[in-house]
Amino acid sequence: MTAIRFKKIFEPTNIGQMRLKNRIVMPPMGTNYAEAGGAVSQRMLDYYEARARGGTGLIIVEGSAPSLQCNMSFQGSPSYQASLGADRFIPEWRKLTDTAHKFDARIAIQIMHGTLENWNGKAVQVGPSPVIVPARFMGILGVPPHELTVEEIAERVEWFASAARRAKEAGFDGVEIHGAHQYIIAAFLSSATNQRKDKYGGSVENKARFLIEILRAVKREVGPDFPVWVRFNAQEWGIESGITLEETKKMVRLAVEAGAQALHVSGYGAGSYITTAPIPDTAGFLVSLAEEVKKLARVPVIAVGRLDLELGEKILEDGKADLIAIGRRLLADPDLPNKVAEGRLDEVTPCIGCMECIERLVFDERGEGVTCVVNPGLGKEKAYQTRPAGKVKNVVVVGGGPAGMQAAVAAAKRGHKVTLFEKEAKLGGQLNIAALPPFKGDIFPWLDYLVSQVENTGVKVELNADATSEIVTRKKPDAVVIAAGGNPVMPDIPGIDRSNVVTAEDVLSGEARVGQNVVIIGGGMIGCETGHYLAKQGKTVTIIEILKRMANDMFLMTRRRLMDGLKSKKVTMLASTTCEEIKEGSVLVTTAEGKKETIPADTVIVAAGYEANDRLYKALEGKVPEIYCIGNSAKPRRILEANSEGYQTGLAL
Ligand SMILES: Cc1cc2nc3c(=O)[nH]c(=O)nc-3n(C[C@H](O)[C@H](O)[C@H](O)COP(=O)(O)O)c2cc1C
Incomplete structure (x- = not known):
């Protein structure tokens, strides 16, 4: 055929x-x-x-x-x-x-x-x-x-x-x-x-x-x-x-x-x-x-x-x-x-x-060499070979994002018996929303590939399963991998708990309704990409960033592509700007010039980064023979690190 x-x-x-x-x-x-x-x-x-x-x-x-x-x-x-x-x-x-x-x-x-x-x-x-x-x-x-x-x-x-x-x-x-x-x-x-x-x-x-x-x-x-x-x-x-x-x-x-x-x-x-x-x-x-x-x-x-x-x-x-x-x-x-x-x-x-x-x-002055987000084994071909495990273990992975799926697949390929808990109704975690902004659509085939790898390697998946330490220990695991993702940071700004404040995640997942005038607090990659996504839908978008440079967490070329996209959609980008207060229908900011300004905002979107989420890891420490905390659960970083850490952890089990 x-x-x-x-x-x-x-x-x-x-x-x-x-x-x-x-x-x-x-x-x-x-x-x-x-x-x-x-x-x-x-x-x-x-x-x-x-x-x-x-x-x-x-x-x-x-x-x-x-x-x-x-x-x-x-x-x-x-x-x-x-x-x-x-x-x-x-x-x-x-x-x-x-x-x-x-x-x-x-x-x-x-x-x-x-x-x-x-x-x-x-x-x-x-x-x-x-x-x-x-x-x-x-x-x-x-x-x-x-x-x-x-x-x-x-x-x-x-x-x-x-x-x-x-x-x-x-x-x-x-x-x-x-x-x-x-x-x-x-x-x-x-x-x-x-x-x-x-x-x-x-x-x-x-x-x-x-x-x-x-x-x-x-x-x-x-x-x-x-x-x-x-x-x-x-x-x-x-x-x-x-x-x-x-x-x-x-x-x-x-x-x-x-x-x-x-x-x-x-x-x-x-x-x-x-x-x-x-x-x-x-x-x-x-x-x-x-x-x-x-x-x-x-x-x-x-x-x-x-x-x-x-x-x-x-x-x-x-x-x-x-x-x-x-x-x-x-x-x-x-x-x-x-x-x-x-x-x-x-x-x-x-x-x-x-x-x-x-x-x-x-940008590789130190000779670290090229890396690949989807292939953690690039440039490490011998070290990353999958070898059969000496002893078959009962492995529980918590979190079905890229880190969790990679860990589960690598462990299963080695012959371990793996159960993967995911709290949502489908696998993919952050990838489901990371694929939505402009230029990111090619993430979807990778997500499909990861899900099919999970299925084909015999990993037992439990969806809609908010794993607690009791649920995990009941499985009598030999090893546990916590890859439950991070939690969005909610900055301490007066008005942050108003009903018109949502996270970038809520917006991209379609859970939040977004009004015409949008202010995004946080101009890193996620904030800027969310801004681009909404501007393409015709929203009037302002992005506020406390640092001097927008999308400072991105590499040069992809950053420039994103900046061009934002400019062409007339997104207002305010660097060196602090959000002082979120009000009904507006936000109050201090601009780079030190001026106070009020910006209309039907919806305020927080994209201020993530914080580690190691609650379950701490609850299980000492109660199971082997435990690892990986990806954003351990320390919020990019997909590259989550994916690679997941794969390495799975191989090391
Ligand atoms: C990491 C990297 C290094 C490259 N180095 C070279 C090179 O040494 N010489 C060259 O002619 N092209 C180089 N290219 C361009 C590729 O040969 C190729 O033309 C380009 O990636 C487009 O093909 P693709 O879309 O299938 O990746 C490089 C591309 C990448 C991604």
Whole structure:
């Protein structure tokens, strides 16, 4: 059945002489799992092994630096980016390629120069021209980039060639040249950043010269048969003089003539947040570009951009591309290809598109590496393996939110007998409401997945069960996990107990009726998202935040997306503002300027955070052999921590 439904995607194909068992490509994704300085780590080996074992046809290893000089973080400090910059790295890379080959996966590596270089301990950005173009990442260090001389360009071309030679010696099946996104080759290709008057600027031929010289030098080094291809921005949006599709069509012809054996079609969009591209939140966002390239290409085309296997199959059927790259979904579930091939679609852990992975990478100065909200085992593949329990225990879990469900599932997978108490009529806890605000809808499939995991692993669920210490002890548990969630904080403000005051939870769950004029007390993520949700319904919303910055608990990109949404819906955001009193039909505040103001409010919504809820834990301590308090019950945090703590607890039982 599945084989027929996904016929195209599981059909073998070739890139040059490289035979692929299917058309699923894992695109390059930086992880920061390498050792400081760029050597392959055990963590990387485990991470890539899991993806090879999981059935991916072609793994393209993360963008790796071609020289020790350009192994830099996004902030310009020496980094944990993987490196192809020295021969001494080859034996470790060999371990990685050998591992992938054991599972009949093909493995290539992306060579990436991120524009930042280490010049005798000083971070310097280099580029085609000394122009600051924030939308194109140029001038990130606050000064114009160093304009590369012709000799320096030639030196960097040779870096790529040597890196490709090392990749071949390490057993890679191919190399991808990173000509996309905001990095150095794309900087040459884009008129926004390339204002040169010499042979590297002006016409498409000139702007593509750096890329073409790299391709030729790489081919010279690895020989004509070794597969080499290029990833590029087929188009740039929102950037004055950005790359156009017409330019790309010319560039593509030159690249293929120079030896590119495949074309990996990405894009780049400037917005105040990154999600328009290259990491889109809309499925198939970049496919029309792949289709345009495919019309003129004589070599295989790889499409990318929030694809899943259903959409991928359709793209292949319609002849819009030859291979389908699946990025974040393979972080969420390394076994995605095998599960789909075996018809186990409901077992695939869905990616919720929350951007945790990329935000972690970009702001990761300490080399902690990317993490995934839905896959606590990402980057911990060996440590998080499920092993059968030595002694089967009777486990009681209290709370059916993400922490509780993960704990129950992990424990059940180990063979324990698990009972899960949930006080509401359905499982999911906070996820039921977290999925409602704009941009959060992809949480629903994950919630469905978690519930089906609970069912499929044989966990006994008791709904509408407000577990007391008596109810729990009656079960004679060997181990108890308290994951009952936190309690909303109600700030000590005169009028807080008025009938028009409700919590964000009450609003999102539909329990509270909301009037036209709304004031939200608390401008963290939950307050702002609730504001956005209501503003989209046409309510007049004011958000009051005591701190200087709204949504201070969010990462940069998703925060910007939310702020844009709030601004477009004309939500009033008052930072550094204190709520003094809640009155009938209004609230009294002190603004950042120290002025007292009255804001009309039919409904006042409190979103002032959560406090731990360890009442049951304390009541049971000493009465049961083993007890754990996890997730918001222990300390209010985000879904990431709740989920991961639940999983770890379940594994440790
Ligand atoms: C954590 C992370 C790291 C990435 N690193 C790279 C990289 O090193 N090189 C690159 O070309 N693209 C990189 N990308 C972009 C992906 O290759 C891919 O194009 C993008 O995630 C869109 O595909 P998806 O929607 O299937 O995730 C990265 C994306 C993520 C999420």
